[in-house]
Amino acid sequence: MTEPTSTHADTNYVICMKWGTKYGAEYVNRLYNMVERHLTLPFTFVCLTDDSTGIRPEVVCYPIPELNLPPNLPERGWKKLTTFKPDLYDLKGTALFLDIDLVIVDNIDCFFTHKAEHDDSVMIIRDWKKPWRMVGNSSVYRFKVGYNTYPNLLSFFEQNFAKIRTEVRHEQAFLSNYLREHHHLEYWDSSWCVSFKYHCLRKIPLAYFMPPKKPTGAKIVVFHGEINPPDAIKGGGGKWHRYVLPSEWIKQAWR
Incomplete structure (x- = not known):
């Protein structure tokens, strides 16, 4: 794993996450290749992972931050919420989270340059199947990292997990509900x-x-x-x- 180091402010980060054995290093490497081809802005590519073996050297790898949750939970992607850790490895700037199994087919500069209506907004995909629920799909979301913009999100989740898991099935529903109540949630252009x-x-x-x-x-x-x-x-x-x-x-x- 790469040792955490301080970075310059206002960096554009592309962040992905890989854990377990379902997806190999080639998914991270291909995602990096696609970002490099389709993003003209300077960027730093970060992978939060439990195994950096085989991941190309241009990718900065850090361990996935720990969540204070009961052991042996069914996998629901809760780990994604650790991207909102207030001091995430001293990263500071604008972060675009991408699932490692998606495919980029055109230029993605707009995911960084699009101006949100509110400074504390998280930009996210609006759920396709039931859009009236206003739940975001967390395959692609943008947020501020390193500015303590969402200081209580992770602690609220950990402290109230027993109740939260009876109300929602996955991290994107919790994230959407929390942001609408405490910050702002905005959605990408539906065609993107x-x-x-x-x-x-x-x-x-x-x-x-x-x-x-x-x-x-x-x-x-x-x-x-x-x-x-x-x-x-x-x-x-x-x-x-x-x-x-x-x-x-x-x-x-x-x-």
Whole structure:
């Protein structure tokens, strides 16, 4: 692991997280490659991980901060909330969190240059399936790091976890609820971040004859559920009602 060091203020950070064995180092390396191709602004790429083996040297690796939670919890992605740790390895600037299994297909400068309405806003994807709930999808979110902008978020979560876990199923629901109550939550342009499952796959029977489409204006394709980028590239991996033909455009992007 890289030792924590002080950094200059106002740095653009791209942060991802890898733990366990589901995703290998190649996911982090490919994500770095995609960011390098599609971000023209200077940036520092950070991976919070329990195993930095095989991750390319340009990626700054730190251990995932500990959460003060009961042991042996079912995995719900709670670890993502540690990105809001007030003193996260002396990082200071604007941070864009990206899931390691997404695919970048166009320039992403706008995720840094877009001006939020409020200084303490977290920019996030608005949930595609039930948008009326105003819950954000945490595959892509932007926040301030190192300015103590959200000083109580993590401590509130840890101190109230027993109650929180009875109210929400995952970290993005807690994060959305907390930010709407104590800070501000704003959403990306709906065309920027698309779901491979909901926006790219063709409906049956067209799916048997036409490969998945790349939606107009899409910059990031998010993979959630049973289909991952390798499945999209070779075809298969979906349920019977989500038949998947190979996607050449995903193959060209995920490298």
